[in-house]
Amino acid sequence: MNFIAVIILAVIFAEFILNLISDFLNLRMLRSDLPDAFRGWYDADRYRKSQEYLRVNTRFGWVVSTFDLIIFLIFWFLKGFPFLDRWVYGLNQSPVIDGIIFIGALVIIKTVISLPFSIYSTFVIEERFGFNKTTWSTFVKDLIKGLFLTVIFGGPLLAGILAFFEYAGTGAWLYCWIAVALYMLAVQYIAPTWIMPLFNKFTLLEEGELKQAIFSYARSIDFPLKNVFVMDGSKRSEKSNAFFTGFGKHRRIVLFDTLIKQHTVSELVAVLAHEMGHYKKKHIQKTLIIGIAQMGVMFFLLSLFISYQGLFDAFYMDKKSIYAGLIFFGLLYSPVELFTGILMQMFSRKNEYEADKFSVETTKDQSSMVNALKKLSVHNLSNLLPHPMYVFLNYSHPPVLKRIEVIENL
Secondary structure (H helix, E strand, O other): OOHHHHHHHHHHHHHHHHHHHHHHHHHHOOOOOOOHHHEOOEOHHHHHHHHHHHHHHHHHHHHHHHHHHHHHHHHHHOOHHHHHHHHHHOOOOOHHHHHHHHHHHHHHHHHHHHHHHHHHHHHHHHHHOOOEOOOHHHHHHHHHHHHHHHHHHHHHHHHHHHHHHHHOHHHHHHHHHHHHHHHHHHHHHHHHHHHHHHOOOEEEOOOOHHHHHHHHHHHHOOOOOOOEEEEOHHHOEOOOOEEEEOOHHHOEEEEEHHHHHHOOHHHHHHHHHHHHHHHHOOHHHHHHHHHHHHHHHHHHHHHHHOOOHHHHHOOOOOOOOHHHHHHHHHHHOHHHHHHHHHHHHHHHHHHHHHHHHHHHHHHOOHHHHHHHHHHHHHHOOOOOOOOHHHHHHHOOOOOHHHHHHHHHOO
């Protein structure tokens, strides 16, 4: 075991323990008494149910993460990587094809291992707490469609990255960065109109009071709104949400059908005002730019390590290859990824506060936004009292009580 292997092992175990500690502290925060802000919104039984939902999912997460760690360590120290590499090399294909087969095989192995846990989460845990609406047919179709899209979109991108590093010399990292940046931009245009409809049905919001209120608000803030879509979220879950996606004429504002059932017109306008706030404040563009910049740093560092012999020695690989280097560098890069992930979570939480403020100030309706947040939390069995460490590591949105407090103090 060389120095690189020790670093990777230390990072893996440190991250594993860090997550366990944050989970444990999060469970310790649970209280039987309901926060004052939610009195009259949560009945005693549903509040207890929300806490049990957190406990069950947290403990299930421990099982999954522990199992994944054990399987990975077994595969690593029983020399699974060189075994797979020898099999791929024996197929006598080009380096790019070898890479696609090698990484594709690892993806398939990971998918098969994760499948029982995904089934249990969907059909046991979510079913137990009244959320699951996914049928076995929908589950299987989603799995097949997901794998199909991975092959169609991920395959060519992976082939390009492998080809650049195999044949383009010292400028390979730059070419990869440009290619992936263009890919990320293309997805923003393609996803709303081509990919998302493969999984859900999107229909235009019907004429009526809600549509009139939304379009009236959009005009008041000079938001270029052509259509609002309703997504059949109830096809899979009783949970509700709304989101904004895409750019230009492919831009979409989407309401879950479950959200419409639970909220008043003024509350729905407040929720959509929040989503429009992300657009007006250019949060989506800023996040995309930061993501592209991070990708550039990652590819540059990858170019420094992808052929480093010590990286391959750590995984018992006698033969160096670009495709194996990609996988091993991903493991070595994980502490940087953890750090940048935390920073992005902080940036996201800041954006959520700004979008809340935008909604309240432009609708001039503080109570509707607060009521919408409360209803969403109750309906989705959200944790009202997460531990600050857990929020720091995992939350892209501020805790709901903090959001409500900030809104009420505007």
